Amino acid sequence: MSALANATPDRGSTLTAAIARIAEFWGLSNAKLGTILGVSAPTVTRLKRGTAALDPASKSFEAGQFLLRLFRSLDAMLGSDDAAAKRWLTTPNLDLGGKPIDEIDTMRGLISVCEYVDFYRARV
Numbered sequence: 001m002s003a004l005a006n007a008t009p010d011r012g013s014t015l016t017a018a019i020a021r022i023a024e025f026w027g028l029s030n031a032k033l034g035t036i037l038g039v040s041a042p043t044v045t046r047l048k049r050g051t052a053a054l055d056p057a058s059k060s061f062e063a064g065q066f067l068l069r070l071f072r073s074l075d076a077m078l079g080s081d082d083a084a085a086k087r088w089l090t091t092p093n094l095d096l097g098g099k100p101i102d103e104i105d106t107m108r109g110l111i112s113v114c115e116y117v118d119f120y121r122a123r124v
Helices: 003-007 011-026 030-037 041-049 059-077 082-090 107-123
Strands: none
Touching: 011 030, 011 041, 011 059, 011 082, 030 041, 030 059, 059 082, 059 107
8 A cells, every 4th residue: 555545534534523623613512513423422522632533334424424514505605604604503593493503413403404505505
């Protein structure tokens, strides 16, 4: 194997690092991120430290992919304004039936919020 192949991060580590950054941008606590990913708060601590990574075969990895999709969609729709994204997440939304940040606690809710944002983003 070449040195370049050894230097390439795996999918789990890459997504884990991205999720840690999203949590920082949006001010998500370890408990909140753990709820979204379906893992414990101590596991989130290990993920953020880089001593653990999401397993690509897990439901947590899938939830992480949807969280990344939501982040990227909001980022594109709101012009990379992290404060606006955080406000959008914490503002009650009649279409979603609550605050988006509360809706993403379940996989079904996370997917619904992603689809909602993608729908509105496509209209622009």
